Amino acid sequence: MTKQMKLFAFDFNGPAHLSAGLWRHADDGASDYKSLSAWVDYARLLEGACFDGIFFADNVGYHDVYKGSVDAALRDGAQIPANDPAYLIPAMAAATTHLGFGVTSTTAYDHPYSLARKFATLDHLTQGRIGWNVVTSYADSAARNLGSGKQNAHDDRYGIAEEFIEVALKLWEGSWEENAVVRDKATCTYVDPTRVHPINHEGTHFKVPGIFLCEPSPQRTPVIFQAGGSSRGVALAAATAEAVFMNATSKVGLKNQVDKLRAQAVEAGRDPSHIAVVQMMTVITAATDEEAQQRYEEYAALVDYEGAMARYSGWAGLDMATFDPDVPLRHVKTNAGQTMVDLFSKMDPSKEWTPRDIAAYIGIGGTAPVIVGGPQKVADELIGWMQDTGIDGFNLGHGLKFRDIEDFAEFVVPELQRRGAMRVGYEGSTLRENLFGAGQARLAADHPGASIAKKIYR
Numbered sequence: 046m047t048k049q050m051k052l053f054a055f056d057f058n059g060p061a062h063l064s065a066g067l068w069r070h071a072d073d074g075a076s077d078y079k080s081l082s083a084w085v086d087y088a089r090l091l092e093g094a095c096f097d098g099i100f101f102a103d104n105v106g107y108h109d110v111y112k113g114s115v116d117a118a119l120r121d122g123a124q125i126p127a128n129d130p131a132y133l134i135p136a137m138a139a140a141t142t143h144l145g146f147g148v149t150s151t152t153a154y155d156h157p158y159s160l161a162r163k164f165a166t167l168d169h170l171t172q173g174r175i176g177w178n179v180v181t182s183y184a185d186s187a188a189r190n191l192g193s194g195k196q197n198a199h200d201d202r203y204g205i206a207e208e209f210i211e212v213a214l215k216l217w218e219g220s221w222e223e224n225a226v227v228r229d230k231a232t233c234t235y236v237d238p239t240r241v242h243p244i245n246h247e248g249t250h251f252k253v254p255g256i257f258l259c260e261p262s263p264q265r266t267p268v269i270f271q272a273g274g275s276s277r278g279v280a281l282a283a284a285t286a287e288a289v290f291m292n293a294t295s296k297v298g299l300k301n302q303v304d305k306l307r308a309q310a311v312e313a314g315r316d317p318s319h320i321a322v323v324q325m326m327t328v329i330t331a332a333t334d335e336e337a338q339q340r341y342e343e344y345a346a347l348v349d350y351e352g353a354m355a356r357y358s359g360w361a362g363l364d365m366a367t368f369d370p371d372v373p374l375r376h377v378k379t380n381a382g383q384t385m386v387d388l389f390s391k392m393d394p395s396k397e398w399t400p401r402d403i404a405a406y407i408g409i410g411g412t413a414p415v416i417v418g419g420p421q422k423v424a425d426e427l428i429g430w431m432q433d434t435g436i437d438g439f440n441l442g443h444g445l446k447f448r449d450i451e452d453f454a455e456f457v458v459p460e461l462q463r464r465g466a467m468r469v470g471y472e473g474s475t476l477r478e479n480l481f482g483a484g485q486a487r488l489a490a491d492h493p494g495a496s497i498a499k500k501i502y503r
């Protein structure tokens with residue numbers, strides 16, 4: 046039987062996410078990013094197409110590594126302006142009943158007590174459709190504006206993230222008993238105080254002695270996503286993630302990553318099928334292969350070198366202006382995101398990448414592979430990626446904001462559904478149920494969060 050693919054639409058609450066210069070295309074929706082009704086219409090479209098959810102990237106820094114300045118990023122709207130995605134969710138949730146919402150939020154400049162409250166609130170307002178993409182941040186600009194001025198070292202950021210998640214899990218899972226809210230008018234008892242417990246957390250980075258602010262939400266813990274690909278990132282994902290977002294550029298590389306993650310999940314005592322892996326992918330489609338190819342060529346002609354380099358320099362923590370655009374990039378190590386550097390230096394040992402090659406590649410949809418074609422070809426390719434690598438689905442980026450996913454919903458979704466490779470309706474109502482099946486609204490029993498209540502009060 047064909048495995049049904051998980052599908053998220055990858056987006057950003059700003060005019061331009063991953064593609065460089067493409068906001069200039071007449072069909073691009075960049076100028077609508079401040080329109081709540083545009084996002085609400087988009088949510089309805091995604092739910093009509095049976096997507097698992099929309100997945101928002103977010104970044105509390107900006108790209109100012111390229112030429113030591115933010116100017117190139119500003120000119121291309123390269124992930125700036127950047128509005129907070131969380132505020133879009135309640136409106137999109139009110140217009141839908143099944144669509145999930147992944148929201149990226151950093152462990153570097155927030156506090157677990159306030160983050161846990163924000164996500165519990167969103168889980169209540171979406172009736173259990175929220176996911177948290179845990180990131181450790183990579184931009185020095187964020188550290189200058191929000192932190193101590195300088196980023197913590199890469200691995201130390203992961204140490205903080207591990208404890209951050211532990212505290213958040215204690216708050217979501219271990220503070221309020223399921224039946225703590227009694228609303229008993231006769232005794233004037235809204236909450237039974239004997240059923241709300243302090244978490245008594247005292248660790249290296251956080252001290253949270255008290256009780257949580259929110260009552261249990263439908264999922265209690267939001268679905269935990271993770272994206273970092275370094276060894277610390279994979280270890281964190283194997284221990285605590287329920288969905289992992291990968292951005293491999295080849296099937297061989299992706300299969301290695303998936304196998305490694307699943308093996309580490311087993312070592313951590315978890316069933317590897319309790320982690321859904323979604324690969325970043327960009328699809329440019331139309332009614333026929335020829336029309337899709339024509340669109341791709343229009344996009345390629347608009348790619349902006351400076352905008353692409355502004356993004357890549359920020360992601361990799363490496364000023365690409367210090368390299369000749371036409372000379373292959375040497376293997377380098379940085380304190381930002383190792384994944385982004387490794388991506389091109391290790392992707393294909395037989396190919397040396399120049400900055401110009403990288404700009405052309407990432408200019409359409411960022412680091413994701415790009416599939417160009419009509420419904421048959423795209424469906425063949427997507428199913429092939431799943432079969433050859435063991436992934437569970439895709440986080441679909443775009444060349445043009447809104448438009449490419451609208452085309453995907455119109456042309457590719459019916460073909461995938463016809464082949465039994467995509468759902469035709471929703472089985473459950475929460476995001477966790479979208480990913481793991483009806484009845485799975487709460488953390489799986491082998492997740493470290495599932496046994497926390499036992500340790501705190503049972």
Ligand SMILES: Cc1cc2nc3c(=O)[nH]c(=O)nc-3n(C[C@H](O)[C@H](O)[C@H](O)COP(=O)(O)O)c2cc1C
Nearest residue numbers: 102103180181182272273274275278292382383384
């Ligand atoms: C596919 C992918 C998507 C990511 N999305 C974001 C994001 O939206 N915001 C952010 O601050 N970091 C994002 N990151 C950064 C990572 O979560 C992580 O903090 C960074 O990659 C450094 O960790 P690493 O060396 O383990 O990859 C993303 C990384 C990857 C690989």
